[in-house]
Amino acid sequence: MPNPLLEIQHLTKRFGGVLALDDVELTVGEGETVGLIGPNGAGKTTLFNCVTGVLRPERGEIRFGRSSREGVVGLAPHEIAQQGIARTFQNIRLFSSMRVLENVIMGTYPRTHTGLWSATLMTAEARREEQWARDRALGLLEMVGLASRAEDVAASLPFGQQRRLEIARALASDPSLLLLDEPAAGLNPTEKQQLLHLIEQIKAQGLSILLIEHDMRVVMPVSDRVAVLDYGKKIAEGSPSTIQTDPRVIEAYLGTTQVGPA
Amino acid sequence: MSPTRLTPQLRWWILGLLAAMALPLLNPNPYHLDVLTTALLYAILALGLNLIVGLTGLLHLGYAAFFAIGAYTYGLLSLYAGWPFWLGVIPAAAVAALFGAALGAPALRVRGDYLAIITLGFGEIVRIVFTNLDRWTGGPNGLLGIAHPQLWMPGRGVLDFGVSSTPYYYLVLITMAVIAGVCMRLSRSRVGRAWVAIRDDELAAACTGIPVLQLKLLAQGCGGAIAGIAGAIFAAKQGTITPDSFDFILSVMILAMVVLGGLGSIRGAIIGALFLGVLPEVLRGFDQYRMLIFGLCMVIIIRLRPQGLFGTTHGKQSPAPSHAKSAA
Numbered sequence: 001m002p003n004p005l006l007e008i009q010h011l012t013k014r015f016g017g018v019l020a021l022d023d024v025e026l027t028v029g030e031g032e033t034v035g036l037i038g039p040n041g042a043g044k045t046t047l048f049n050c051v052t053g054v055l056r057p058e059r060g061e062i063r064f065g066r067s068s069r070e071g072v073v074g075l076a077p078h079e080i081a082q083q084g085i086a087r088t089f090q091n092i093r094l095f096s097s098m099r100v101l102e103n104v105i106m107g108t109y110p111r112t113h114t115g116l117w118s119a120t121l122m123t124a125e126a127r128r129e130e131q132w133a134r135d136r137a138l139g140l141l142e143m144v145g146l147a148s149r150a151e152d153v154a155a156s157l158p159f160g161q162q163r164r165l166e167i168a169r170a171l172a173s174d175p176s177l178l179l180l181d182e183p184a185a186g187l188n189p190t191e192k193q194q195l196l197h198l199i200e201q202i203k204a205q206g207l208s209i210l211l212i213e214h215d216m217r218v219v220m221p222v223s224d225r226v227a228v229l230d231y232g233k234k235i236a237e238g239s240p241s242t243i244q245t246d247p248r249v250i251e252a253y254l255g256t257t258q259v260g261p262a
Numbered sequence: 263m264s265p266t267r268l269t270p271q272l273r274w275w276i277l278g279l280l281a282a283m284a285l286p287l288l289n290p291n292p293y294h295l296d297v298l299t300t301a302l303l304y305a306i307l308a309l310g311l312n313l314i315v316g317l318t319g320l321l322h323l324g325y326a327a328f329f330a331i332g333a334y335t336y337g338l339l340s341l342y343a344g345w346p347f348w349l350g351v352i353p354a355a356a357v358a359a360l361f362g363a364a365l366g367a368p369a370l371r372v373r374g375d376y377l378a379i380i381t382l383g384f385g386e387i388v389r390i391v392f393t394n395l396d397r398w399t400g401g402p403n404g405l406l407g408i409a410h411p412q413l414w415m416p417g418r419g420v421l422d423f424g425v426s427s428t429p430y431y432y433l434v435l436i437t438m439a440v441i442a443g444v445c446m447r448l449s450r451s452r453v454g455r456a457w458v459a460i461r462d463d464e465l466a467a468a469c470t471g472i473p474v475l476q477l478k479l480l481a482q483g484c485g486g487a488i489a490g491i492a493g494a495i496f497a498a499k500q501g502t503i504t505p506d507s508f509d510f511i512l513s514v515m516i517l518a519m520v521v522l523g524g525l526g527s528i529r530g531a532i533i534g535a536l537f538l539g540v541l542p543e544v545l546r547g548f549d550q551y552r553m554l555i556f557g558l559c560m561v562i563i564i565r566l567r568p569q570g571l572f573g574t575t576h577g578k579q580s581p582a583p584s585h586a587k588s589a590a
Contacts, residue, residue, distance in 0.1 A: 052469050081471030093466035095459045097526075106459050110471030112452055116480065119451030120444050126451070133452075173471055 002029030005208050006051070006085075006177055007069060011060035013046050013232075020046040021057065022232040028177065030066065033199070033209040035223035035240070037216075039252060042229040044212045045090055048179050051210075052087050053077040066176065082110040086175035088166045090182045090212075096155035100146060100165055103154050104137035107172025133172075140168040144198060160191040167198065177208045184218045192218060220244065228252065275442075282435055286428045295427040299499070301539025302434040303492055308519040308531040309438070309445050310488030315517065316526035317454060318481040319461030320370070321378040324385020325516055328358040328486040330508035332493025334392055337405040337503055342398075347411035347498045354494035355487040361388075362486025366479045385513050393505040404504030408497050423498070430499045437495065438532070441488055445528050448484070457481055458526065522563060524573025533571055 006028040013021040020043045028034045036044050049055040051062055053075050063069035064083060072080050086107070095103050112133055118126040141147045144164040149157060157165060163183055170178055180199075184192050192215065199222045202209065213219045219226060220240040228236040228243060230252040236243060243249055286295055311325045332354040339345040339353060369380040392399045399405060410423040411433065423429040448454045456477050459467040468474050497503050519538050523530025541559065545552040563571070 054465065054469065076473070077465075077468035078471050078473045081469055087469055089466065093463045095462040095466065097462050098455070098458060102455055106455055106467075106470055106472075109452065109456060114452040116448070116453055116484070119453050120447055122447055130452070169470065 002032050003066075004028070004069070005030045005032075005064065005066065006210070007061070007063045008047075008051070009061045009063075011047065011050060011057050011062065013043070013050055013055060013057045019232045021050065021060075024060070024229070024232070024234050026227055026234065026237075028208050028210050030176075031203075031206050031208055032224050033203055033211060033222055035219040035226040036210060036212045036229065037214070037219055037226060037243075037249075038229035041231075042252075043232040044229055045181055046232075047229070048087060048181055048210075048212065051080075051179065052085060053080040064177065078110070081173060081175075084174070084176040085179065086170035086173050086177070087179035088163070088170055088181055088183060090185065092159075092162050092166055094154045094162055094166060094169070096153075098154055099150070100152050100154055100157065101134070101137050101141065101150040103165055104140050104168045104172050105133045107140075107169040108133040108136055110173050137168075137172055140171050141165075143171075143201065144168045145194070160187050160194075163187065163191075163195070164198065167202075171202070171207075175207065177210065178202065180209060180211045180213075182212050182214065184213055184215045196222060216244070279435075279439055283432075286431055290428070292427040295431045297540060297543045298536075299427065299431045299434050301536045302431075302438050303496060304516065304519060304539040305532045305535035306434070306438050306441055306492040306495075307489055307516045308523065308535040309441050309528065310485040310492070311516050312520050312523075312526065312528065312531040313445065313448070313457070313488070314481050314485040316520055316524075316531065317449060317457040317461060318478060319525075320478060320481065321374065321381070322482075322485075323378050323382040323510075323513055323517065324388070325381075325485070325489060326508045326510070326512040327385040327388035328362055328489035329493040329496070329512070330388055330392060330505070331358045331361050331486075332490030333497040333503045333508070334399060334405070334493070335490065336494035337408045337497045338398065340409045340497075341405060341407065344409075347409065347494065350498075351491055351494040355490040358490025358493065359483040359487035362482040362484075363479045366482040370475060370478045370482075382510070382513075385510060389505050389508055392508075399505075402505060404502055404507075405497070406502050408501050408503065410501060411498050425501075430495075434495060437491065441491070442528055442532060449526075449528065453477070453480065461526075518560070522560070522570055524567075524570025527570065527572035530570055530572035 004027045008024060008026040011021050011024040012019070024047065036047070038044055046055065050057045051072070053072065054077055057073060060073070062072050064072050064085060072083065095106060098106070112129050114126045114129050138147065138150065141150055144167060146161055146165055146168065149161065154162070154165060167180070167183065184195055187195060196218060199209065203222070211219065211223065223240050225237065226240050226243040227234055228249050235248045235252060236246045238246070307325065307329060311322065314320050314322045335354040335357045336347065336350040339350045365384050369377060372380065393402055412423065413421045415421050421429070456467065456472045459470065459472060460474055460477060464474055515538065519534040520531050522538060523532070523534030542552060542556055545555050548555055
């Protein structure tokens with residue numbers, strides 16, 4: 001087991017009377033890719049929202065960091081992003097009026113410093129930083145295969161490209177943990193193949209990934225470990241091959257076997 | 263961002279500025295210059311409000327209050343402490359910026375319509391406070407005898423701007439050009455992009471590492487400072503300010519200029535302000551039908567270009583096609 005990067009313990013989140021997350025434990029190690037699966041409404045996105053500070057859990061600890069892991073519960077989303085957790089969204093949330101390149105440049109925000117005065121005076125430092133952000137963004141667009149669309153408005157991209165743009169934006173902040181929320185949803189088979197290839201590339205750079213995905217043909221090949229949520233509870237965790245045959249997982253997805261006369 | 267080079271766009275800006283500089287030499291009609299000065303003052307306000315409404319997407323209905331705060335700050339400093347204009351404009355900008363940020367801190371916890379109502383209330387409160395603090399502000403009669411700007415000219419001694427039109431025209435034109443330049447640099451910088459990111463998608467902006475509240479306060483502060491500068495110039499030009507110069511209608515007019523020009527567009531804000539500032543004067547010949555035609559022009563523009571003259575955003579767009587949900 002690699003050195004843990006993200007440690008979640010006793011995570012509990014309630015929406016009114018519904019327990020969206022019920023005492024969930026999950027660990028993502030350095031350089032590890034963990035798949036998070038489960039039926040709709042199982043609490044997967046809620047878990048992402050708790051980790052990124054969008055939601056505040058009722059109970060539980062979320063610790064993140066390479067050497068000394070510190071609690072992130074109670075921090076604002078931008079502070080958590082600064083610490084090195086980046087995410088994408090299930091329903092793609094781009095800065096739709098901005099250009100493709102600018103969207104990715106936005107991702108470098110936590111790694112840059114130009115403020116009001118240096119931007120107004122356009123100091124040498126500000127120019128240098130702008131150039132650095134631009135180069136970095138272009139490199140990432142190259143990686144996700146969108147370099148040719150750099151100057152287009154983000155909203156004008158087809159769906160599959162918007163997903164890849166969102167990943168590039170997340171990578172621009174140089175995160176150590178990447179949360180991908182159903183990156184394959186709505187993609188055609190070719191695009192899914194491209195996505196798999198992209199995830200492999202990201203893994204090769206040593207990033208840890210926590211991946212929510214329904215498509216087993218995406219989760220199973222890239223995940224080192226898979227955790228299964230159902231009704232807010234973690235019901236199983238293990239290697240992709242053991243999870244696929246786990247009776248509790250099959251039950252959660254397909255329902256209980258009813259044996260009896262037809 | 264490429265360092266400032268002589269792009270075609272920049273060439274148009276310089277050409278426009280030179281033409282505006284030459285105008286008083288070709289047409290020294292003081293009435294025309296006065297109308298243009300007022301319109302350019304509106305342009306400064308529109309540029310400031312554009313940072314708040316256009317870039318950051320915060321609907322602000324009390325922007326005239328910052329204009330008032332700037333005007334009264336300089337007015338009071340001039341009357342009670344004898345500060346000259348060039349010195350008084352600095353605290354005018356600073357105090358207005360401070361109020362912008364101070365109002366923002368509690369108000370920015372709400373969004374959209376609610377923020378609009380709070381800012382509307384703020385605008386009215388400021389006006390009413392200036393009306394009722396009559397011990398210092400002269401109440402409804404306002405401040406009288408605010409010093410005009412003075413400028414030392416080589417070889418010509420001290421020039422008092424007095425009540426002539428030309429010096430104010432140049433003062434406002436140059437201030438407007440400088441502020442437009444600052445706005446342009448800001449809008450293409452890390453800060454300006456973060457503002458637009460917040461407008462486009464606040465949640466995504468926060469998760470991308472943008473301190474949303476801090477940047478909203480910064481936008482309000484910058485917008486406030488710009489209105490404060492405009493206010494100081496206004497007070498220095500008029501020599502007299504009364505609370506009713508800063509009413510709700512003015513806030514709405516400036517907002518209309520920004521929307522007409524196109525939210526987020528800098529040349530849009532300027533053109534919108536010049537258009538709405540000059541049009542009522544051009545239409546004076548139509549006498550009582552003047553505002554009717556003015557309204558008709560607005561309706562036609564909104565019908566033809568809902569995104570504004572130079573706008574690029576077409577209202578709210580959903581970034582993801584609808585099949586994202588069904589496939590999830």
